[in-house]
């Protein structure tokens with residue numbers, strides 16, 4: 001916030017929970033419980049909720065027709081940080097609505113304030129998660145959360161500057177680095193932003209020179225982090241055995257040196273499971289630019305000209321559709 005004296009809240013926020021709307025609850029249960037290995041905390045006709053640590057809920061799937069990622073819960077360190085964020089939102093003219101008790105319980109938090117963020121993804125601000133000391137029943141030994149929170153989100157945008165400002169002005173996000181990726185004759189620019197010690201919590205991708213968004217869903221992928229390469233490969237094998245398509249098999253990114261795979265979720269966006277994501281030393285860090293999203297691997301499971309044709313054509317049709325609908329930005 002350049003226009004008023006304000007405390008820097010870098011390091012005081014993290015990704016807290018994910019809310020997904022889908023009618024494919026059984027597929028989601030299979031992917032997250034039997035494939036990725038999360039603890040299933042609640043399952044009924046309308047809702048699935050999953051744990052990965054002492055938070056009562058980290059991923060919530062609610063029944064509905066959107067087949068999309070609808071809200072991210074953003075955890076702030078304390079009441080003072082929340083107050084600062086709410087004040088910034090007010091200064092920017094962005095309305096924040098307080099939750100009702102039912103909505104808060106649904107997300108596993110005491111209360112939250114909802115903002116309609118870029119691409120109409122709700123950003124739900126909270127600082128008091130509901131915790132539990134019930135033992136975890138997971139196929140993985142553990143997932144990385146702690147002060148840096150859950151993994152990260154990657155989002156495609158036709159308004160990358162406004163989207164960047166949203167995270168910078170409200171949460172003091174810092175640019176970590178930039179990757180240029182070339183796919184099917186097109187150039188993709190991806191910027192990575194951190195709000196705490198983790199290399200990135202948000203990545204923003206845009207097609208260079210083309211005002212199109214080839215991705216139907218609000219996010220391109222959500223990332224979760226596990227603790228070891230063994231847990232990563234075990235989850236990869238489980239997901240594949242269950243029949244989930246690998247959008248990208250195991251590989252390594254050049255910037256945060258994370259090894260990961262990307263599995264197609266039942267709602268059409270990708271779910272990345274990784275390990276070994278870089279923790280940044282602020283005193284030493286220098287931003288840089290890389291050519292290519294992967295050092296090695298990350299090959300699609302479905303290869304061949306026909307799959308490439310249908311995938312790219314599908315993305316192209318979605319891109320054309322996006323021309324008819326302006327992208328929402330609160331800034």
Ligand SMILES: [Fe+2]
Nearest residue numbers: 154221223272
């Ligand atoms: Fe990622």
